[in-house]
Amino acid sequence: xxxxxxAVSPLSLSNLMVLQVLTFIVKHLSGxxxxxxxxxxxxxLGYMGSVIHAQISPPGLGDANTAFWSAFGVKRQxxxxxxxxxxxxxxxxxxxxxxxxxxxxxxxxxVLNHEVYNSFAPHQQYSYAISYRxxxxxxxxxxxxxxxxxxxxxxxxxxxxxxxxxxxFKLKNTVRxxxxxxxxxxxxKVEEDFQLRTRIKSQLTYNVSPTNNQNLAISAxxxxxxxxxxxxxxxxxxxxxxxxxxxxxxxxxxxxSPFTVDIGYMDDLIQGSKSIHKGGVHYLAADLIWNIxxxx
Numbered sequence: 001x002x003x004x005x006x007a008v009s010p011l012s013l014s015n016l017m018v019l020q021v022l023t024f025i026v027k028h029l030s031g032x033x034x035x036x037x038x039x040x041x042x043x044x045l046g047y048m049g050s051v052i053h054a055q056i057s058p059p060g061l062g063d064a065n066t067a068f069w070s071a072f073g074v075k076r077q078x079x080x081x082x083x084x085x086x087x088x089x090x091x092x093x094x095x096x097x098x099x100x101x102x103x104x105x106x107x108x109x110x111v112l113n114h115e116v117y118n119s120f121a122p123h124q125q126y127s128y129a130i131s132y133r134x135x136x137x138x139x140x141x142x143x144x145x146x147x148x149x150x151x152x153x154x155x156x157x158x159x160x161x162x163x164x165x166x167x168x169f170k171l172k173n174t175v176r177x178x179x180x181x182x183x184x185x186x187x188x189k190v191e192e193d194f195q196l197r198t199r200i201k202s203q204l205t206y207n208v209s210p211t212n213n214q215n216l217a218i219s220a221x222x223x224x225x226x227x228x229x230x231x232x233x234x235x236x237x238x239x240x241x242x243x244x245x246x247x248x249x250x251x252x253x254x255x256x257s258p259f260t261v262d263i264g265y266m267d268d269l270i271q272g273s274k275s276i277h278k279g280g281v282h283y284l285a286a287d288l289i290w291n292i293x294x295x296x
Contacts, residue, residue, distance in 0.1 A: 055249050055251060055262045055264070056071045056087075056089055056091065057266075058283050059111065059133070060223075060243060060268055061093050061108040062135075062270075063098070063270065063274055064096050065100065066281070067093060067283045067284075068093065068104055068283070069285040070091060070093075070285070070286050071090065071091030071092075072089060072090055072287070072290075073087055073289040074087070074089070074289070074292065075291050075292065076088075077292065078294065082119075082294075083118065084117065087113075087115045088113065088115075089112075089287075089289075091110075091113070092108075093109040094107055094108050097142075098144065099144075103284060106138065106144070109134065109135045110133065110134040111133050112131065112133075113129060113130075114130055115128070115129035116128055123163070124161055126157065128157045129156050129157075131152075131153070131155075131156075132153055132154075133151070134150075135150050135151075136149050136150075151182070151183045151187070152182050152183075153180075153183075154180045157176070157177055159174070168207050169205065169206055169207075171203070171205075172202070172205065174199075175198070175199070175200055178195075178197040178198075179195075180194060180196075182195075190230070191229060193228045193229060194227070194228050195227040196226050198224045198225070199222070201219055201222075202219065202220055203217055203219035204217070212252045212254075212255055213251075213252060213260075214251070214252045215250075215251045217249045218248050220244065220246050221247075222244055225239070225242050226239035242271055243268060245266055245267070245268050246267045247264055247265065249285075250262065251263075258290055260289040262285075263285065263286050264284075264285045266285060267282055268281040
């Protein structure tokens with residue numbers, strides 16, 4: 001998705017050529033997703049019609065077989081021309097144990113997030129956000145009982161540039177820089193003190209139909225990080241690649257309402273994890289977003 005536009009100018013691509021690229025990506029992702037046939041069927045449903053205006057991406061929930069993510073968000077326009085907006089959401093995640101595929105088996109995360117967006121120039125957007133996350137930690141051996149709870153405070157900034165590929169397609173490239181600070185449940189130090197993480201994402205979207213604003217989005221995101229550790233003594237680990245997240249999302253407006261629904265699938269490929277040998281952690285996601293128009 002990143003290499004192709006380097007070879008051919010995005011403005012010169014015909015709709016047919018872009019459709020061929022999209023079809024290739026879908027076939028490639030379907031080969032990965034075939035490990036979980038039910039989730040594959042779900043992603044194919046998304047291919048039948050979807051684009052992402054306010055899609056809330058699932059966070060990493062650690063090593064597991066399957067996971068579920070759901071969020072309720074409030075998206076508010078801050079000006080009359082739609083250049084400035086905010087997105088606030090509350091969300092939960094659940095995941096399976098290492099020895100089963102029940103994606104609702106264990107509580108995985110609780111999230112509060114607030115982000116401000118500004119489309120400051122044609123095709124360009126920046127945003128900044130603050131987030132709180134509460135994530136249970138489980139023992140690595142059966143019966144995988146809860147061991148402790150980790151808290152995280154996160155701030156991040158994001159820059160995005162969007163290419164219009166004809167009337168139906170858009171290619172959005174995003175760079176996101178995060179600062180993550182960790183505590184235990186009583187706000188004491190934990191093994192990982194804080195982390196600096198860089199995320200690079202490419203997302204190809206297709207406008208299926210203007211009816212109910214139906215869209216499809218397929219994306220790939222690479223994550224790189226470096227951490228400052230407290231144990232066994234304070235030190236930095238090496239900066240490097242940690243994860244790859246592949247997603248397919250379907251999005252639509254609920255008729256005669258201010259609500260948007262996005263439904264999707266994500267495959268989280270975590271370097272050095274047990275799940276990567278099984279094709280990654282397979283997520284099912286469903287979000288509801290309340291869109292509030294601008295008012296003086």
